[in-house]
Amino acid sequence: MAAEQLKPKLSATIIRKMGPLLGLLLISLALALLSDRFLTVNNLLNVTRQVSLNAIISVGMTLVILTGGIDLSVGSIVAMAGSITAGLMAAGQGMGTAVIAGMVVGSILGLINGLLITKGKIPPFIATMGMMTVARGYTLVYTEGRPITGLTEDFRWLGAGYIMGIPVPVVIMALIFISAYFLLKKNQLGRYIYAIGGNEEAARLSGISTKKILVTVYTLSGLLAGLSGIILTSRLNSAQPTAGMGFELDAIAAVVLGGTSLAGGLGTIGGTLVGAMIIGVLDNGLNLLNVSSFYQQVAKGAVILLAVLLDRKRDK
Amino acid sequence: MAAEQLKPKLSATIIRKMGPLLGLLLISLALALLSDRFLTVNNLLNVTRQVSLNAIISVGMTLVILTGGIDLSVGSIVAMAGSITAGLMAAGQGMGTAVIAGMVVGSILGLINGLLITKGKIPPFIATMGMMTVARGYTLVYTEGRPITGLTEDFRWLGAGYIMGIPVPVVIMALIFISAYFLLKKNQLGRYIYAIGGNEEAARLSGISTKKILVTVYTLSGLLAGLSGIILTSRLNSAQPTAGMGFELDAIAAVVLGGTSLAGGLGTIGGTLVGAMIIGVLDNGLNLLNVSSFYQQVAKGAVILLAVLLDRKRDK
Amino acid sequence: GCGGNQSKEPAPAAKKAVVGLAVSTLNNPFFVDLKDGAKAAADANGLELVVMDAQNDASKQLANIENLIQQKVSVIIVNPVDSKAIVPAIEAANKANIPVITVDRGAAGGTVVSSIASDNVAGGKMAGQLIVDKLGGKGKVVELEGIPGTSAANDRGKGFNEAIKAAAGITVVAKQPADFDRAKGMKVMENILQANPEINAVFAHNDEMALGALEAIKAAKRANVMVVGFDATADAVKAVNEGGLAATVAQKPKDMGKISIETAKKVIAKETVPAAIPVALELVVKK
Amino acid sequence: MNNHVLLEMRGIIKEFPGVKALKSVNFSLAAGEIHALLGENGAGKSTLMKILSGVYQKDAGEIVLNGQTIEITGPRQAQELGIGIIHQELNLVPELTVMENIFLGREPLRALGFVDWKTMREQAAQVLARLCSDISPDTVVSELSIGEQQMVEIAKALSYETKILIMDEPTAALTGRETEHLFGIIRQLAAGGVGIVYISHRMEELFALSSKITVMRDGAYIGTVNTTEATFDQLVKMMVGREMTARFPKEAASLGAEVLRVEGLSRQGVLDNVTFSVHAGEVVGVAGLMGAGRTEMARAVFGADPVDSGTINVAGKPTTIKTPADAIRAGIGLITEDRKHQGLILSLSVGENISLAALDTVSSQTFVSSKAEAGIVNSQIDRLRIRTPGAAALVKNLSGGNQQKVVIAKWLSTSPKVLIMDEPTRGVDVGAKAEIYQIMNMLTAAGVGILMISSELPEVLGMSDRVLVMHQGRILADMPVAVATQEKIMAYAAGGE
Ligand SMILES: Nc1ncnc2c1ncn2[C@@H]1O[C@H](COP(=O)(O)OP(=O)(O)OP(=O)(O)O)[C@@H](O)[C@H]1O
Ligand SMILES: Nc1ncnc2c1ncn2[C@@H]1O[C@H](COP(=O)(O)OP(=O)(O)OP(=O)(O)O)[C@@H](O)[C@H]1O
Ligand SMILES: O[C@@H]1[C@H](O)[C@H](O)CO[C@H]1O
Ligand SMILES: [Mg+2]
Ligand SMILES: [Mg+2]
Numbered sequence A, B: 001m002a003a004e005q006l007k008p009k010l011s012a013t014i015i016r017k018m019g020p021l022l023g024l025l026l027i028s029l030a031l032a033l034l035s036d037r038f039l040t041v042n043n044l045l046n047v048t049r050q051v052s053l054n055a056i057i058s059v060g061m062t063l064v065i066l067t068g069g070i071d072l073s074v075g076s077i078v079a080m081a082g083s084i085t086a087g088l089m090a091a092g093q094g095m096g097t098a099v100i101a102g103m104v105v106g107s108i109l110g111l112i113n114g115l116l117i118t119k120g121k122i123p124p125f126i127a128t129m130g131m132m133t134v135a136r137g138y139t140l141v142y143t144e145g146r147p148i149t150g151l152t153e154d155f156r157w158l159g160a161g162y163i164m165g166i167p168v169p170v171v172i173m174a175l176i177f178i179s180a181y182f183l184l185k186k187n188q189l190g191r192y193i194y195a196i197g198g199n200e201e202a203a204r205l206s207g208i209s210t211k212k213i214l215v216t217v218y219t220l221s222g223l224l225a226g227l228s229g230i231i232l233t234s235r236l237n238s239a240q241p242t243a244g245m246g247f248e249l250d251a252i253a254a255v256v257l258g259g260t261s262l263a264g265g266l267g268t269i270g271g272t273l274v275g276a277m278i279i280g281v282l283d284n285g286l287n288l289l290n291v292s293s294f295y296q297q298v299a300k301g302a303v304i305l306l307a308v309l310l311d312r313k314r315d316k
Numbered sequence C: 001g002c003g004g005n006q007s008k009e010p011a012p013a014a015k016k017a018v019v020g021l022a023v024s025t026l027n028n029p030f031f032v033d034l035k036d037g038a039k040a041a042a043d044a045n046g047l048e049l050v051v052m053d054a055q056n057d058a059s060k061q062l063a064n065i066e067n068l069i070q071q072k073v074s075v076i077i078v079n080p081v082d083s084k085a086i087v088p089a090i091e092a093a094n095k096a097n098i099p100v101i102t103v104d105r106g107a108a109g110g111t112v113v114s115s116i117a118s119d120n121v122a123g124g125k126m127a128g129q130l131i132v133d134k135l136g137g138k139g140k141v142v143e144l145e146g147i148p149g150t151s152a153a154n155d156r157g158k159g160f161n162e163a164i165k166a167a168a169g170i171t172v173v174a175k176q177p178a179d180f181d182r183a184k185g186m187k188v189m190e191n192i193l194q195a196n197p198e199i200n201a202v203f204a205h206n207d208e209m210a211l212g213a214l215e216a217i218k219a220a221k222r223a224n225v226m227v228v229g230f231d232a233t234a235d236a237v238k239a240v241n242e243g244g245l246a247a248t249v250a251q252k253p254k255d256m257g258k259i260s261i262e263t264a265k266k267v268i269a270k271e272t273v274p275a276a277i278p279v280a281l282e283l284v285v286k287k
Numbered sequence D: 001m002n003n004h005v006l007l008e009m010r011g012i013i014k015e016f017p018g019v020k021a022l023k024s025v026n027f028s029l030a031a032g033e034i035h036a037l038l039g040e041n042g043a044g045k046s047t048l049m050k051i052l053s054g055v056y057q058k059d060a061g062e063i064v065l066n067g068q069t070i071e072i073t074g075p076r077q078a079q080e081l082g083i084g085i086i087h088q089e090l091n092l093v094p095e096l097t098v099m100e101n102i103f104l105g106r107e108p109l110r111a112l113g114f115v116d117w118k119t120m121r122e123q124a125a126q127v128l129a130r131l132c133s134d135i136s137p138d139t140v141v142s143e144l145s146i147g148e149q150q151m152v153e154i155a156k157a158l159s160y161e162t163k164i165l166i167m168d169e170p171t172a173a174l175t176g177r178e179t180e181h182l183f184g185i186i187r188q189l190a191a192g193g194v195g196i197v198y199i200s201h202r203m204e205e206l207f208a209l210s211s212k213i214t215v216m217r218d219g220a221y222i223g224t225v226n227t228t229e230a231t232f233d234q235l236v237k238m239m240v241g242r243e244m245t246a247r248f249p250k251e252a253a254s255l256g257a258e259v260l261r262v263e264g265l266s267r268q269g270v271l272d273n274v275t276f277s278v279h280a281g282e283v284v285g286v287a288g289l290m291g292a293g294r295t296e297m298a299r300a301v302f303g304a305d306p307v308d309s310g311t312i313n314v315a316g317k318p319t320t321i322k323t324p325a326d327a328i329r330a331g332i333g334l335i336t337e338d339r340k341h342q343g344l345i346l347s348l349s350v351g352e353n354i355s356l357a358a359l360d361t362v363s364s365q366t367f368v369s370s371k372a373e374a375g376i377v378n379s380q381i382d383r384l385r386i387r388t389p390g391a392a393a394l395v396k397n398l399s400g401g402n403q404q405k406v407v408i409a410k411w412l413s414t415s416p417k418v419l420i421m422d423e424p425t426r427g428v429d430v431g432a433k434a435e436i437y438q439i440m441n442m443l444t445a446a447g448v449g450i451l452m453i454s455s456e457l458p459e460v461l462g463m464s465d466r467v468l469v470m471h472q473g474r475i476l477a478d479m480p481v482a483v484a485t486q487e488k489i490m491a492y493a494a495g496g497e
Helices: A003-036 A041-066 A074-090 A095-118 A124-143 A155-161 A168-186 A188-198 A202-207 A210-236 A247-257 A269-288 A293-315 B002-034 B042-067 B072-091 B095-118 B124-143 B154-162 B168-186 B187-196 B201-206 B208-238 B247-257 B267-286 B293-315 C004-009 C029-044 C058-070 C088-095 C121-133 C149-164 C182-195 C207-219 C233-240 C253-268 D046-052 D075-080 D098-102 D115-129 D146-158 D174-192 D203-209 D230-238 D292-302 D323-330 D340-341 D349-364 D371-383 D400-412 D430-445 D456-465 D486-493
Strands: C018-023 C048-053 C075-078 C100-104 C114-115 C137-144 C169-177 C201-204 C224-233 C247-250 C276-278 C282-285 D005-016 D019-030 D034-039 D060-065 D066-071 D083-087 D163-170 D193-199 D210-217 D219-225 D258-267 D270-278 D283-288 D309-314 D333-337 D418-423 D447-453 D466-471 D474-480
Touching: A003 A269, A003 A293, A041 A074, A041 A168, A041 A210, A041 A247, A041 C182, A074 A124, A074 A155, A074 A210, A095 A168, A095 A210, A095 A247, A095 B293, A095 C276, A124 B247, A124 B293, A124 D466, A155 A168, A155 A210, A168 A188, A168 A210, A168 A269, A168 C282, A188 A202, A188 A210, A202 A210, A202 D005, A210 C182, A210 C207, A247 A269, A247 A293, A247 B124, A269 A293, A269 C182, A293 B124, A293 C169, A293 D005, B042 B072, B042 B168, B042 B187, B042 B247, B042 B267, B042 C058, B072 B095, B072 B124, B072 B247, B095 B208, B095 D486, B154 B168, B154 B208, B154 C088, B154 D230, B154 D418, B168 B187, B168 B208, B168 C114, B187 B201, B187 D066, B187 D292, B201 D340, B208 C058, B208 C088, B208 D340, B247 B267, B247 B293, B267 B293, B267 C058, B267 C169, B293 C048, C004 D115, C018 C029, C018 C149, C018 C253, C029 C048, C029 C100, C029 C253, C048 C114, C058 C075, C058 C088, C058 D019, C058 D203, C075 C088, C075 C253, C075 D005, C075 D034, C088 C100, C100 C253, C100 D219, C100 D418, C114 C253, C121 C224, C121 C282, C137 C149, C137 C182, C169 D474, C182 C207, C201 C207, C207 C233, C233 C247, C233 C282, C247 D219, C276 D371, D005 D174, D005 D230, D019 D034, D019 D193, D034 D046, D034 D174, D034 D230, D046 D163, D046 D193, D075 D083, D083 D146, D115 D146, D115 D349, D146 D174, D174 D193, D174 D203, D174 D371, D193 D203, D193 D309, D203 D230, D210 D230, D219 D230, D230 D430, D258 D292, D258 D447, D258 D466, D270 D292, D270 D400, D270 D447, D270 D474, D283 D456, D292 D333, D292 D418, D323 D333, D333 D400, D349 D371, D349 D400, D371 D400, D400 D430, D430 D447, D430 D456, D447 D456, D456 D486, D466 D486, D474 D486
Parallel strands: C018 C048, C018 C075, C075 C100, C100 C114, C114 C276, C137 C169, C137 C201, C201 C224, C224 C247, D019 D219, D034 D193, D034 D210, D083 D163, D163 D193, D283 D447, D283 D466, D333 D418, D418 D447
Antiparallel strands: C247 C282, D005 D019, D005 D060, D060 D066, D210 D219, D258 D270, D258 D309, D466 D474
């Protein structure tokens, strides 16, 4: 009887996990039929490179959401890390120092988020919303509202270079996803992240230092947002004070489209990749089809709602 | 013994409820010392009128957050309701019809949010995020991206008129707060809102039709956002397709600054008024003090964080 | 009762006169230049300048101006988020007897003592005409639009399309918004390049998007695509001189800021000022 | 014998805002001893043990472990000192598997923090086998019944070496068979020198298992007795401070007309053709093993879960019940087995919880009349003798037994014709239990029909007029209490005849 019961459950789980992927395939199929440009190697590489920025942020967002939290500050961290990296290079520092500084800045902002949440007991939504405003304001102060240019030549490689025919940002994204996969699937820290999202009190009573883990997770989210900001700066060959506005919504959408529960405790990193691809493919496709700008927003919102709706319905 | 135990708890509750008010008074005191313009009858009326738009939205947001949900679509509903009201007047309809239509539009969008959440089982964050995008897109389609003017003369009264020396938006805001106070304190619906936010399953098992109540709450939130959009349209004497962007964050901040828990079940409408005033006074004060706009963002974010931080610390 | 007291205070003769500047946004180098021009001129002319940033939100701008009125500034210079939505704010200033000057974008009503502006429709037309001429009246062009619904996007688009329509051989193959943003400009252009194997020219509603598009074109290694921007920011002028951008329409925001302060000074001194001060638009091409 | 003193707690004081939970409590535990902790709801038993296991910090007092004075600062440190605890409330992560829960915080690891799944699975299977449980280590916990989840909690505590094992009402969600297994293991551990603290409101368990009993009342230490020398009445007197009359004060009420008739109720895989009836003034007890489907049946009748087929008659009228609101309108009430998650709104006050299901009766137009509401709330608080500082006190600050009474009060406010009680005395002290039984008498005397699901056979036999026994979603037996015995019920519950 046990085996009998196990089977339908297993296959239900598989379908649940395959849902987002199915959605991605359906959308891609539709786009391939509507535009002969969509299904070219070139365009697929193009989409993946575009997606990589959001996807990298979404990895951090996945960790945060798995703990039952949220990070609204990622967009502002993108801007601040990018600006500081660019500022250092413009001031004559080498690429290495500048890139590391940018990642450190991202990590520190994430760390502050984590401390506000754990030590300050501020709900994540509010803590990171405050950080969003403060970091954006500080970036504007730092850049005086102007883009920063004058970056070193080698720095361009990060956003525009290739490694064996694959765009560098895509390679970076792949490495991050693989690490996150192992972290969540195989590692103790991964267990604790799921445990905190599932039942923080139980995790605490099991002797897990939940605060330390939450701080680590928000720091990682900040670090990855910072990295994404650095790559964006390289892609644009300049740092923009307004970079990253609204990125938090795209990242959250990617995570949720990927099947992760906003309540925490449930979800996979693979789903997030699929979720990010859905958003990227949608943006790309609507551009390729030259859909009027106003209708683009309607379409994007509607498709996201529809995808989540079907996913939830099937679950019932 | 019973009476003995009641006392310390009661006074603790009072301090808890007074916390935000204390914060408001402290900020006001500081501003009064720094600027002689702040504490004038004129300026206080001015601040209150500025606050009224966000405050009206925040009433709906309070109801939503009390149930444990969130409404990110209010800013887009502001724009869509305002545009349709203006569009009807520009097409020759009278103010009455146009205003009612705008409120109906807001309510319908809220209703759809409620149905997506209850029937579609989409988490509120995602459902209202999708609505945010769709409604914004539709508003751009409807207005063709241009502001709508040519409103009737009497319509201006709504945003610019006075009733016995008090600005009309302030009077409307006051009426809404009083109604909401009675709703939450004295009405069955109010009790059910708190119950759902506290424990939705237990509420359902107590015979409460949780879905109906959630739909009502999101509809009310849409209605109030629509009303706020209509008043904004009157204030600007034109409907802006980009109106209301980011309003959701100010409304959420007002609710949380007012002491309402994002987890639901705990909070008061009076707190929300205080929260909205804190934000308004801060905006106004930083303007009066001529703080540079970049630093304003830093300061605003920092003050909000600090206020919530102190509030939570004191709670411990 | 304190409001009455203050108005009875003796006029501070020694105190500098205060001028309010309500800018639509400072997230954009164009307006930062405008503000800097105004600041320098205010310092030079012995005026105190109070700057307010509406962050592209018409309702925030109304609140900003209400707060300037509360401060009883001598003149309000406003760079409207939207020409129509600004009218009630200007009327409120009129009621408070504070003179209003508009800069960069106009106002659709209220009493304005002077408006200092470049004509965005004309600027769009200039850019369109340049593209028509350079392409010899034949070719495929792309239009990158600003934030949907803003007057700058609407007007520049209008002027550009008027110029393009006059040339029968030119077709607009793609017209997509990139929100005045460099990153979006790049992303949207990448996608458009995928969809269109042949593109001869791009007009972007501002330089930020133009520079983003330029990066996309370079990365795609597509030759012979001319890109025209708008604003003549420092980055853009540099790109024009290095041969990246074909041209940009210069709005001279620093001059706008300076002229608006000088006009304000005249207004304070009760001198008469012209109702409209056009700021010359200039096509910046490689020297 | 190795019965040296392991632990001494002296003069422990703990205060919560507004409540003195512990007023200088002493407790000592020897190796190999099974030491029961007894006291009314809210006496401070859990608080004392939470201090020992590092969940709370004491305000004053001394803890001596193996002759050394120590400070316990957190759950991790308590674990390292060899102190294990099974908490009263389930503390599992629903989304994780059984084995992940068992080893949470102590995962067997390989290099770089990578989890050794194989070892984890093997060790989890071993502990579960020791408990004679057939739960698979790979099952996700949210798919288990409460009883099964309780087994996982026990497995978790057994999975590592402890010198002191605290069990705070470990059997509250278990039935006879699992309890027997557990007792075997506890005796085995004690024989191996582990000191065991055992908390339970089931008095017969204490007599069967413990060697010493320490009694607490109102946060104070009352005394310690050897179990063999103690009597039931003596313990109760120490606990409640007064004599108690009967354990099961069942008063036979005169049976009236049928108030509830359920016919052919089925739901794929859960309920199979369930048919029974309850008369006015009757208590129908429902027995069965863990997972027999009793809770599912109650929820189905109440409209909380959908059914595939079946009809329900209330007071002789066919009634369609699709939602709990339908059930309440028809005159049915349901006291759920899980009061924390399904019964109470912890963020609301005692009064607001009591009136929640009956607001219609105290409102005009949807406006709640505070006076009418206070009327029913206060009368319920008096009638059920709920120990609370007042109607405005937050329900989360009451003791378990009093919380249970609040749930009962909520349903009494709706004046039901039929009251379904799912494990109504789970986690409730003897005194409060007797009070709940009195309430049941009061209800039946007033003509209410009661369907009482219970895993405590003495309670089923002591309070029912008729007994149903369920097995795998079916009712296997329906007999008058006069012919029912423990053995007979157990036989049916196991699926036999
Ligand atoms: N976190 C807390 N905050 C406030 N009061 C508390 C808290 N925990 C326990 N109490 C109070 O302390 C007292 C002792 O509670 P405790 O849980 O220790 O009782 P118990 O003996 O375990 O009761 P039960 O048999 O019902 O489990 C009660 O009055 C309870 O309301
Ligand atoms: N959330 C759930 N998910 C999956 N299966 C469940 C769930 N809850 C209960 N079950 C299963 O449904 C069946 C009936 O469980 P139910 O809780 O009704 O039993 P019960 O007789 O009331 O036992 P208990 O004494 O544990 O209350 C069992 O096989 C149980 O494992
Ligand atoms: O004129 C300005 C600039 O071109 C800016 O880039 C966008 O907004 C317009 O109003
Ligand atoms: Mg206890
Ligand atoms: Mg049960």
